[in-house]
Amino acid sequence: MTASATTETLPAKGLPRIGVMSAIGLLLVALVLVWLGVNLAKEPAAFASVFLDGLTLGLVYGLIALGYSLVYGILELINFAHGDIFMLGSWISFTIMARRFHLGDTNSVGKLIPALLVTMLAAMLFCALLNTATERVAYRPLSGAPRLAPLITAIGMSFIFQNVGLNRLGPAPVSVPNVLSHNAVFTIGGHEYRWYQLIVGLTTLPVLAGLMYLVQRTRQGKAMRATAQDQDAAAMMGINVNRTISFTFFIAGSLAGAAGLLYALYTTNIQYDQGFTLGLIAFTAAVLGGIGNLPGAVLGAVLIGMIQQFNEGLSWHSPGSDWTQSIVFSILILILVFRPEGLLGERTPEGA
Secondary structure, three states, X not given: OOHHHHHHHOOOOOOOOOOHHHHXXXXXXXXXXXXXXXXXXXXXHHHHHHHHHHHHHHHHHHHHHHHHHHHHHHHOOOOOXXXXXXXXXHHHHHHHHHHXXXXXXXXXXXHHHHHHHHHHHHXXXXXXXXXXXXXXXXXXXXXXXXXXXXXXXXXXXXXXXXXXXXXXXXXXXXXXXXXXXXXXXXXXXXXXXXXXHHHHHHHHHHHHHHHHHHHHHOHHHHHHHHHHHOHHHHHHOOOOHHHHHHHHHHHXXXXXXXXXXXHXXXXXXXXXXXXXXXXXXXXXXXXXXXXXXHHHHHHHHHHXXXXXHHHHXXXXXXXXXXXXXXXXXXXXXXXXXXXXXXXXXXXXXXXX
């Protein structure tokens, strides 16, 4: 081999080349950062207020997104019924708060805290059992079928639960009592951050921390991670795969129930089709962070919550609420095009 031939085979040194698609992606990110920077410079107080609102909303989305990631991590199944189970969690929470405890706009702390704790436990248990039953009846019999079969089944279950919500809640939005205080915790340049927002955010964080401990530190969490890596190998090691899958659906459903209560308290407004829309937003958050990656799901949800609030709350050249869903799902498409593994996910041989 000659010296010239050797020189030709060596890679050229210097700056790495950036492809056209990568350049487009970097340009889009730069434009968004410039837009945020200008809004921050023009109205720093309003920007900080919107930032906190987006953080709170994103934490609620995070509970739903974690359910998607848990199930996908085990079965590689996108459980589209998860969003509608979250909606039913809001319905059962409203039913218990309004009709069992008769909570209203004025409640003593001694009555409010126990009532909300019982409501959350009831909503989590209801959604956990419903999600587990869905896995046992609809998904487990299709364990050996092509991937399209359980996916279509998940869509069918979503429509079934949505019609149950329509029957229970009716076609019109339902108002939820303002049981949490709307007084200001602090004020930033005339913009108030209220107690109900802080309480919702602080309630979400322990739930997320408990889930991370369960998955990373407990025996059952190890079984879940082993089943996610290789079900056949996990079974050979003595792990009950079917029980582990059912447990995963149980935990994912309980997260949907907790999110249902927190969303009802945060928005004070629920409706039968909220699960479809918010479920897709949470799924987008899970893909953004890295589907199957729990910290990534929370990160993606917080980012989506902030993007939504920035779009609807900032004044300088913001598209407005009419464009929120278009922007969120455009992000889903862009992530699948530019980085399909998500922000914290790992690229697999299939490119997922």
